[in-house]
Amino acid sequence: MDSSLPRLWLSRLSPDGMRKERAGIDRRPWLVLGVLGILLAGAYFYFSPKQPTPSPGPVEEEIFLATDCSQDVTKGLNRLVARADEGSTILLEPLGCYRVDGTISVEDKRNLTIEGNGATLDGSRVPGERSRRHIRVRGGADLTMRNFTILGSRCAQPPCEGPGLSEMERQHGIAVENVAGMLIERMTIKNVWGDFIYISQKGEGERPSDVVVADSYFRNSGRQGIAPSGVVRLEVRNNVLVDAGRSVFDFESEGGGATDVLLVDNDIVRPDNATLNVGCADRGTGVPLNEGPIVLTGNRIYQGMLQVDTACGGQEELSEQLNVVVEDNTDNLDGEPAESASIGAPTARGSSGSGT
Numbered sequence: 001m002d003s004s005l006p007r008l009w010l011s012r013l014s015p016d017g018m019r020k021e022r023a024g025i026d027r028r029p030w031l032v033l034g035v036l037g038i039l040l041a042g043a044y045f046y047f048s049p050k051q052p053t054p055s056p057g058p059v060e061e062e063i064f065l066a067t068d069c070s071q072d073v074t075k076g077l078n079r080l081v082a083r084a085d086e087g088s089t090i091l092l093e094p095l096g097c098y099r100v101d102g103t104i105s106v107e108d109k110r111n112l113t114i115e116g117n118g119a120t121l122d123g124s125r126v127p128g129e130r131s132r133r134h135i136r137v138r139g140g141a142d143l144t145m146r147n148f149t150i151l152g153s154r155c156a157q158p159p160c161e162g163p164g165l166s167e168m169e170r171q172h173g174i175a176v177e178n179v180a181g182m183l184i185e186r187m188t189i190k191n192v193w194g195d196f197i198y199i200s201q202k203g204e205g206e207r208p209s210d211v212v213v214a215d216s217y218f219r220n221s222g223r224q225g226i227a228p229s230g231v232v233r234l235e236v237r238n239n240v241l242v243d244a245g246r247s248v249f250d251f252e253s254e255g256g257g258a259t260d261v262l263l264v265d266n267d268i269v270r271p272d273n274a275t276l277n278v279g280c281a282d283r284g285t286g287v288p289l290n291e292g293p294i295v296l297t298g299n300r301i302y303q304g305m306l307q308v309d310t311a312c313g314g315q316e317e318l319s320e321q322l323n324v325v326v327e328d329n330t331d332n333l334d335g336e337p338a339e340s341a342s343i344g345a346p347t348a349r350g351s352s353g354s355g356t
Contacts, residue, residue, distance in 0.1 A: 270302070
């Protein structure tokens with residue numbers, strides 16, 4: 001055979017004669033080149049700079065809340081509040097009904113608004129524990145709650161069957177603790193075992209300050225109406241307060257008393273106890289309780305008398321020891337203001353006054 005011809009392999013296949021022979025070219029050089037190419041490509045990818053793999057971003061949880069009071073949404077609302085950023089507004093469903101068997105907690109939030117749109121937080125379905133607050137606000141600054149109803153589990157027409165007041169008296173409508181700036185307006189709070197609104201300093205936190213309660217309707221509390229302690233600059237104006245179980249405005253001596261308080265232009269119906277009760281630091285030793293005045297003025301009392309009580313020995317000591325001013329109030333009025341009488345236009349932030 002001529003050696004100058006390319007080498008061919010002849011393969012005799014299948015004795016049936018369908019394919020008599022197969023010709024092929026020697027592929028060994030190409031195989032070597034292919035292996036070398038694979039090795040070079042692998043080396044390139046192995047030694048070349050690696051681009052970092054992007055990590056997946058946070059997955060935002062969708063929160064679905066029943067707005068017909070068909071199920072308890074306490075946990076869902078708390079998750080919604082907890083993840084709200086500074087400057088956020090939480091919008092409740094217009095006229096929605098949110099069943100809340102526990103406590104809604106607002107902790108260390110700044111510039112947060114809860115806009116109720118006429119919704120209801122219904123806490124009446126279960127009695128709850130003694131220390132349940134329907135809403136507890138702790139720390140933070142520049143907060144607003146507006147235009148929704150809080151229903152407690154106390155019966156609407158006392159005397160109530162079931163648990164006694166001592167077992168339930170800390171179930172406040174809203175508890176405000178160590179907050180620097182809060183507006184509560186156009187709210188309705190009914191049938192709570194504790195106070196309508198409780199304002200206090202807790203632990204080593206700052207004293208609560210710059211709190212405004214305005215244009216709201218409160219009815220049927222087991223304990224006090226508005227109960228501040230240790231507050232600095234508080235204004236309570238143009239509210240209707242009906243059937244407070246004890247004192248309508250109750251200033252406790254804990255927390256250093258109160259500074260710059262104005263209680264003005266409120267309608268008070270059937271006060272069961274004092275219109276204004278002021279505790280005394282050091283049990284009447286002559287040490288003034290309040291750094292600035294508590295002013296009770298321009299209020300109207302229906303179906304009851306104006307009564308001011310102190311734990312310091314009587315009204316004769318009010319001006320000197322407790323720094324309290326009571327003037328231009330009217331009592332023994334007939335009738336009762338309508339629930340809508342207190343609801344006014346939204347208040348611009350920063351419009352609060354002082355008791356001076």
